[in-house]
Amino acid sequence: MLQSKTRWQTVDAEESCKQLLANELGIHPLTARLLCNRGVTDVEEARHFLTVDASQLHDPLLMDGMQDAVDRIRSALEKKEKIRIYGDYDADGVSSTGVMMKVLRSLGANVDYYIPNRFTEGYGLNGEALHQAVAADIDLMISVDTGISAVAEAALAKELGIDLIITDHHEPPETIPDALVVLNPKKLGCSYPFEMLAGVGVAFKLCQALLGRVPEEVLEIAALGTIADLVPLLDENRVLAALGLKEMNRRHHLGLSALMDVSGCDGEIGAGHVGFSLAPRINASGRLDSANQAVELLLTGDSAKAQLIAEELDSMNRERQQLVEEISTEAMAMVEAEAEKHQHFIVVAAPGWNVGVIGIVASRLVEKYYRPVIVLGIDEEKGTAKGSARSIVGLDMYQALNRCKELLPHYGGHPMAAGMSLPVENLAELHQRLSEVAKEWLTEEDYIPLSKVDAELSVAEVDLPLVEELERLAPYGVGNATPRFCIKEARLGKMQRIGRDKNHLKLLLEAGGRSLDAVGFRLGELAEEISPSANLEILGELSVNEWNNRRMPQLLIRDISIPHVQVFDWRGNGDKRKGFYHLSSLLHVLFIVSDKVKSAAFLGKEWSGDLLSWQEAEEVATNGRLRECRTLVLMDLPVSTQKFPDVIRSLTKLERLYFAYGDAELDGELSRTPDREQFKRLYVSLIGKKGIRFPRDTERLARITGLSSPWIRFMTKVFAELGFLRLDGGNVELIANAEKRPLTESPLYSRQLEREKVQELFVYSSTRDLYQYIHALLPYELNLGGTESWTSKKKSG
Incomplete structure (x- = not known):
């Protein structure tokens, strides 16, 4: 057996919905199923989903306050008033700033921008920046991706005589700032038909209303911020992402094109390239220094300057990666030193941690421990802690922080991510109260990562036309996750470790006369955990692999399950000590060895596995003492074909069986009995x-x-x-x-006859014969033919 790392949950779509969409749109039933799984059940809605165009964007004037914002900006343009865009230092804030700057500059505005320094000013509008704006004769300030919680700052802006337009997408607090205009589709009373826009999406809508047309010239910047901010890629977000990626792939934008080059993004750019290559480099600027360089990359019309900035951002990103590694190592050590304290909710803090990267560290901790996480950097001089939070499914982080708001002078965010600052003396109580919230809201099962399975497929069902059709569902992201499929009852045609460090896994899956390549990045170690005879269940994502002008379907492995006992054939005289040492580190492992090996204790001090002789194993098999054994390693040849089945059947929790003796075990033995x-x-x-x-x-x-x-x-x-x-x-x-x-x-003759049977069965048999023999011994729920999946068991109760 091989346990999956996550809980697999199959999403069942209504049959009538699948048939309707498949028939009306002429699409594959699987494509129709995926649309239904995503809540796209109406035929016209599905048609729009599959064929995206700009006409699907909503009228921006439907957003509450939009006309007032447009009127004020047009007035500023006519009067040549000084306008300042007040942004944020993450990829969404940088993109929002870039969108507003490019459009206003194209309209001849007297405009500049201001991005607060993460380390000296922190997140959001601040009073000092407003005073600087007064000194710079700013008449109109437009915030992007920030401001919805800036009640005091909005009041100060009014007092200082600065008109303030707030554009934001974060959760609105109970009290909305008293600004000239507040644009936020989530604002109470706003009737805008789509409220899940990113900050750059709200800025884009303002530009659309201001121009009276779709601002196609900033679509790629809007796509960058939308994808980077992890908002649901549905409705308008899907339109912005899809159209923006199309523009991005034309390579007309000098800054983004240079960034693609330094990021090593070859071929067609997708949402994954943005999320994992471009956005981290945009973010690196604001995480380590000022985000102004990232904004300049989006605004420059000089290709040489674009290349220089892109290289600087790439260098910053490498520095950021090193910082993340160092802090993650320290944070994980803290968690493991007090594991019980962090059982339900992880909160770690330390002086010197760079607050620009702690959000990434929090994501790392969620990935490793699958717990809600807050990571904070401590300013010892001020006695304050500033942190980032990341959550898991089932716990709304913003609402959890609401339960502790008297401890948090400043906080804000989303259900899955948030930021906050607080006095250091409040940390212990914050951790305690959030742990209580987690106990109240989460079940034991919630702490096991959940993987949604869109459909179960066989190897024979996967072909190139199907995979190409499924690509119409892209771009993928939050709310429109990359489809995941469970490939069942696949046999291994070939297995190898690939890559320079041999840390990747490549499998050739076979069934029904068809084959499918499957690749698992950073899963190379699983090669030691998978028997060549295993019936695999693989959770993965389908894609097209292009190699030597050939296009072939490929499965990107995300998780693997083997629902039956695995048999490993390690017979032979090679040195197997390294493998034995690895197996000895597992839980519930038993080695059956010869009396000579057991008494010699030659395995060394590192050995931790339990050792029994065959005689001892046969004795304890009858009293149930072997029941907990999950891995059985046979380093010695069985004594009897009659008692061997009793030993095996007593192992009711067996997961792996290793035949690991060599021909040396036959020294002095007759291979055949004289007749x-x-x-x-x-x-x-x-x-x-x-x-x-x-x-x-x-x-x-x-x-x-x-x-x-x-x-x-x-x-x-x-x-x-x-x-x-x-x-x-x-x-x-x-x-x-x-x-x-x-x-x-003759007792000697009888023993030799039995020994000959043992040799025939356990030494001279082929690997296939050995597997079939073990198969026949095991009960259904453990044997090699038991291919009932974890998911189907869960559904059947």
């Missing part, structure tokens, strides 16, 4: 001969009879046990008129 005619030939050759002595005459008898020397020695001992001859030291003497007795009355 009755051969015994007769030896006996006849001894009649009338006197003075026969062993071992002196063994070779001579072998030449006379054509029997091997080991056989002659064995047969002579059998004759002695049956009373046919007498062995006196080395002398052999036939006994006259000895009573006839069958060979089976």
Whole structure:
């Protein structure tokens, strides 16, 4: 068996919905199912989903306050008033700033921008920045991706005579700032038809209203911020992402094109490239220094400058990665040092942690421990802690922080992510109260990551036309996750570790005469956990692999399950100590060894596995003491074919069985038992001969009879046990008129017959024969044919 890392939950779509969409749109039933799984059940809605265009964008004037914002900006343009865009230092804030700057500049505005410094000013509008705006004669300030909680700052702006337009998308607090205009589709009373826009989406809508048309010139910037901010890629977000990616792939934008080059993004750019390559480099600027460089990359019209900034951002990103590694290592050590304290909710803090990267560290901790996480950097001089939070499914982080708001002077965010600052002395109580919230809101099962399975497929069902059609569902992201499929009952045609460090896994899956390549990045170690005979269940994502002008379906492995006992054939005389040491570190592992190995204790101090001889194993099999064993390693050949099944059947929790003895175990053993005619030939050759002595005459008898020397020695001992001859030291003497007795009355002969059966079954059998033998011994729920999946068991209750 091999346990999956996550809980697999199959999403079941209504049959009527699938049939309707498949028939009306002429699409594959699987594509129709995926649309239904995503809540796209109306035919026209599905048509729009599959064929995105700008006409699907909503009228921006439907957003509450939009007309007032447009009127004020147009007035500022006419009067040549000074406008300042007040942004944020993450990819969404940078993109929002870039969108507003490009559009306002195209309209001839007297405009500049201001991004607060993460380290000296923190997140959001601040009073000092407003005073600087007054000194710079700013008449109109437009916030982007921030401001919805800036009640005090909005009041100060009014007092200072600055008109403030707030554009934001974060959760509105109970009190909305008293600004000239507040644009936020989530605002109470706003009737805008889509409230899940990113900050850049709200800025884009303002530009659309201001221009009276879709601002296609900033679509790629809007896509960058939308994808980076992890908002649901549905409705308008899907339109912005899809159209923006199309523009991005034309490589007209100098800054983004340069960033793609330094990021190593070859071929067609998708949402994954934005999320994992471009956005981290945009974010690196604001995480380590000022985000102004990232904004300039989006605004520059100079290709040389764009290349220089892109290289600087790439360098910053490498520095950021190093910082993340260092802080993550320290944070994980804290968690593991006090595991019980962090059982329900992880909160870690330390002086010196760079607050620009702690959000990434929080994500790392969620990935490793799958707990809600807050990571904070401590400012010892001020006695404050500033942090980032990341959550898991089932716990709304923003609402959880609401339950502790008297401890948090500043906080805000989303259900899955948030930021906050608080006095250091409040940390312990915050952790305690959030742990209580987690206990109240989460079940034990919630702490196991959940993987949604869109459909179960066989290898035979996967072909290139299907995978190409599924690509119409892209771009993927939050709310429109990359479809995941469970490939069932696949057999291994080939398995290998690939990559420079051999840390990736490549499988060739076979079933029904068809095959499918599957690749698991950073899963190379699983090669040691998978038997070549296993029936695999693989959770993965389908894609098209292009190689040497060939396009073929490929499965990107996300998780693997093997729902039956695995049999590993390690028979042979090679040095297996490294493998044995690894197995000895597992829980509930038992090694069956020879008395010689057990007494010699040659395995060394690192050995931690339990050792039993076959005799001991046979004795304890009857009293249930082997029940907890999950991994059984046979380093010694079984003694008996009769008692072996009893030992195996007593292992009711068995997951893996290793046959790991070598041919050396046969030293001194007969590979085959002489038959009755051969015994007769030896006996006849001894009649009338006197003075026969062993071992002196063994070779001579072998030449006379054509029997091997080991056989002659064995047969002579059998004759002695049956009373046919007498062995006196080395002398052999036939006994006259000895009573006839069958060979089976000789204990030595009977033991040899049993040993021959053992050898035939466990040594000379093929790997396939060995698997089939074990298969027949095991009950259905454990055996090799038991392919009932974890998911189907859950559904059936």
